Amino acid sequence: MSVKFDVCDLKKNIKYYTSFLLLFFLAVKCNDGNDEKKKTNEQTARTYCGSCHLFPEPNLLDKNTWKQHVLPSMAAMLGIDAVYQIPLYKPANKNPISVEDWNKILSYYLTQAPDTMPTQGRLPVKEYTDLFSAKKILSPDNSFPSTSYVKIDEGNHWIYAASSFDSTLNIYDEHLKPVAKFNVHGVIVDMYFKDSLLKPGERNGLITNIGIMNPNDRKAGTVDTFSITAKGSLTYRATLFDSMPRPVYTTMINANNGKQDYLICGFGNKTQGALMLINKTGKQKILRALPGAITAYVDDYNHDGLPDILVLMAQAQEGIYLLINKGNDEFETKEILRFPPIYGSSYFELDDFNNDGFKDILYTCGDNADYSGGVLKNYHGVYIFLNDGRNHFSQKYFFPIHGCYKAIARDFDKDGDLDIAAISYFPDMQNQPQESFVYLEQKKYIQFEARAIKEFNEGRWLTIDAGDIDGDGDEDIILGSLIPPLPNVQERWKKSGIQKTGLMLLENKKVTR
Numbered sequence: 001m002s003v004k005f006d007v008c009d010l011k012k013n014i015k016y017y018t019s020f021l022l023l024f025f026l027a028v029k030c031n032d033g034n035d036e037k038k039k040t041n042e043q044t045a046r047t048y049c050g051s052c053h054l055f056p057e058p059n060l061l062d063k064n065t066w067k068q069h070v071l072p073s074m075a076a077m078l079g080i081d082a083v084y085q086i087p088l089y090k091p092a093n094k095n096p097i098s099v100e101d102w103n104k105i106l107s108y109y110l111t112q113a114p115d116t117m118p119t120q121g122r123l124p125v126k127e128y129t130d131l132f133s134a135k136k137i138l139s140p141d142n143s144f145p146s147t148s149y150v151k152i153d154e155g156n157h158w159i160y161a162a163s164s165f166d167s168t169l170n171i172y173d174e175h176l177k178p179v180a181k182f183n184v185h186g187v188i189v190d191m192y193f194k195d196s197l198l199k200p201g202e203r204n205g206l207i208t209n210i211g212i213m214n215p216n217d218r219k220a221g222t223v224d225t226f227s228i229t230a231k232g233s234l235t236y237r238a239t240l241f242d243s244m245p246r247p248v249y250t251t252m253i254n255a256n257n258g259k260q261d262y263l264i265c266g267f268g269n270k271t272q273g274a275l276m277l278i279n280k281t282g283k284q285k286i287l288r289a290l291p292g293a294i295t296a297y298v299d300d301y302n303h304d305g306l307p308d309i310l311v312l313m314a315q316a317q318e319g320i321y322l323l324i325n326k327g328n329d330e331f332e333t334k335e336i337l338r339f340p341p342i343y344g345s346s347y348f349e350l351d352d353f354n355n356d357g358f359k360d361i362l363y364t365c366g367d368n369a370d371y372s373g374g375v376l377k378n379y380h381g382v383y384i385f386l387n388d389g390r391n392h393f394s395q396k397y398f399f400p401i402h403g404c405y406k407a408i409a410r411d412f413d414k415d416g417d418l419d420i421a422a423i424s425y426f427p428d429m430q431n432q433p434q435e436s437f438v439y440l441e442q443k444k445y446i447q448f449e450a451r452a453i454k455e456f457n458e459g460r461w462l463t464i465d466a467g468d469i470d471g472d473g474d475e476d477i478i479l480g481s482l483i484p485p486l487p488n489v490q491e492r493w494k495k496s497g498i499q500k501t502g503l504m505l506l507e508n509k510k511v512t513r
Contacts, residue, residue, distance in 0.1 A: 049105065069375075071109060076088065079096020085103075127451050137176050168183055206262075207224045207236075241282065272291060291315045292318070310323075311323065319339055347364045396446055407422035419439070423464050462480055
């Protein structure tokens with residue numbers, strides 16, 4: 001077989017391949033340019049956006065949310081007018097970011113963010129649990145519910161419920177019948193019961209009054225002492241501390257093995273707020289001078305004989321931090337878990353899920369009242385982080401719940417392991433309103449089956465507590481609903497079918513008397 005070479009064809013082929021190689025070379029160079037531009041934009045974004053908190057990756061929000069909500073707010077913080085693309089020269093912003101660098105950040109987020117947010121990646125919660133029987137209290141005078149705090153007192157079989165609308169503390173019995181009502185001239189968000197030698201049925205402790213509930217940086221909160229008689233008569237003993245930056249949680253700590261101090265979580269908003277250690281004379285020691293302190297647990301975590309502090313911080317510096325006690329009111333901060341500032345950290349508690357003697361972390365994120373405009377986030381929900389025994393925590397479980405606000409672990413079904421009851425304040429009301437309350441029953445080790453309750457739409461659950469309210473040996477649940485006193489919000493939530501239930505008791509039917 002012979003092969004003929006056509007000179008014309010050879011010239012055509014050489015011309016074709018030369019053109020192809022030229023186009024390929026130009027495409028590679030162009031792609032290199034795009035890659036270099038992307039790299040430069042990303043470096044700029046990480047430099048500015050990761051300087052004071054964990055860097056928020058573009059995929060945490062969709063393009064429109066970045067463009068319409070978050071980036072304009074971010075621009076103002078960096079000293080740029082996002083509309084007119086000019087620097088903002090203000091006393092607090094003497095050296096604003098350059099317009100050139102701002103446009104690099106803008107380009108990076110708007111090119112790398114997804115067009116739409118991913119779904120939750122789970123089946124809708126459609127099944128209902130039959131473990132609980134619901135009892136409810138409607139808000140008085142047909143008003144919208146405004147419950148800011150609930151607590152179960154197992155000793156007296158009482159429920160404490162605070163109302164932000166009329167600044168009252170209400171006491172109910174196990175049948176939700178009123179026991180007493182007091183005007184407390186504030187908004188109660190936490191109660192701490194002291195262990196003291198009192199007559200049977202009497203209570204005393206600390207009341208945390210946030211002052212103004214809506215986001216603000218005013219120091220209008222207080223911490224007060226109280227006592228309650230066995231018949232339900234409440235007395236304010238004294239205001240221990242005033243001018244507090246929106247305090248949300250108070251507990252006691254014997255920081256120096258001798259004196260009792262007060263540990264206060266001041267949430268604040270943008271500039272105010274702190275984790276504070278205060279002694280009885282009023283002397284303050286600021287342990288974390290940042291807004292966003294939510295709740296804390298005191299224990300000797302490193303076994304050196306001194307009480308340490310584990311605290312959850314929200315706002316920009318979202319995360320869980322261990323403050324190791326060095327003595328003389330000095331603490332060393334260790335980062336335990338860190339979250340992006342868009343997560344909306346809302347609560348955590350310590351529970352031993354694997355029965356190894358070391359407390360694990362049950363964590364929720366879902367505070368959606370932020371710069372993102374309320375977009376549904378697939379990473380909101382309930383997390384379990386297991387403790388390796390050396391205070392190193394790794395994620396073991398996640399259940400997505402839009403707008404998850406709090407979760408508590410108890411053995412609700414009395415089978416020897418921990419189940420979880422979770423509430424959402426910002427659920428997907430259009431497609432998944434059932435996730436406003438989710439009962440996660442542990443079937444196998446860290447494997448949970450999700451159930452809702454038929455009364456999911458009775459309220460918008462802001463607060464929850466569990467305890468044996470009726471003394472029958474199992475854990476009951478109390479839910480508190482709050483709808484902000486804003487006409488547009490109330491009208492929107494009214495159209496969604498939400499009822500005006502202020503309190504709902506979920507009576508556990510597992511154990512019968």
